[in-house]
Amino acid sequence: MQKGILKRWMDDKGYGFITPADGSDDVFFHISSLKDAIRRPVERDIVYFDVIIDLTGQKRAVGVTIEGTKSVFTERKLVKPAPVAPRKNALKPQPHKARAYRHRNSSYRSIFSTIVIVALVVGFAVDKFKSREIAISRPSTVSEISYQVTEQPEIQAATKFTCEGKTRCTQMNSCEEAMFYLNNCPGSVTDGDNDGRPCEDQWCGH
Known part of the structure; x- marks a missing residue:
């Protein structure tokens, strides 16, 4: 130059x-x-x-x-900047790993929350189903019991009695016979108050 x-x-x-x-x-x-x-x-x-x-x-x-x-x-x-000596045992920043760790923790929390919600919904649905099953089954059980209670004497009575033209309580010999005539034979006047129990003063009142 x-x-x-x-x-x-x-x-x-x-x-x-x-x-x-x-x-x-x-x-x-x-x-x-x-x-x-x-x-x-x-x-x-x-x-x-x-x-x-x-x-x-x-x-x-x-x-x-x-x-x-x-x-x-x-x-x-x-002008070159003076080099800075690295500190011993200095931890190197790892932003990508930190973000991945946070993202993984967030995913785990989301999955756990979803499982808990699904379990609660399933448990609630099962309880409702059982309650409904019990509610449906109870009336049939009661009706079956009442049917057995009301029908069985009639069946037994039907085997013991026959319609022989009796219509009044004075002609009956027992409450069973009065029930048989009331339920199976026409013209019976044994239930004056229409409560389903005949001859309450003579046979079925006790």
Whole structure:
């Protein structure tokens, strides 16, 4: 890299000529070859540059910098931050594993909550089904018992008695006979109050 002085500068046209410090011929300088500067060049600036020969055979200055006007941004690039020594036994952050662990815990909690809710719903449904089963079965059981209680004497009575034209309590010999005539024989007048029990004063009142 060479050092020189900007001898002539035509700012409106964006070019000028540099006189090298070694006394060689002037070198053409275009504004497009200026780098790392915070202002435009002016005559008498001390500059640093490299020289190339362009296609016309003319010397041309490239990579031109102006002394004392180096960009602060370029200087900052050259400053390397001091390395920080890692602490011993320092735990390395593992954000992905932490997120995966939290997600897994959240999934487990969601599955457990779902199982609990399903178990409660099933238990409630089973209780309701059993209650309904009991409610349905009870009337039939009671009706069967009442049927057995009411029907059995009639069957037994039917085997002992026959309709022989008796219609009044004075003609009966027992409560069973009075019940038989009331339930099986027409014309019976043994149940005056129509409560289903005949001859209450004579036979079925005790």
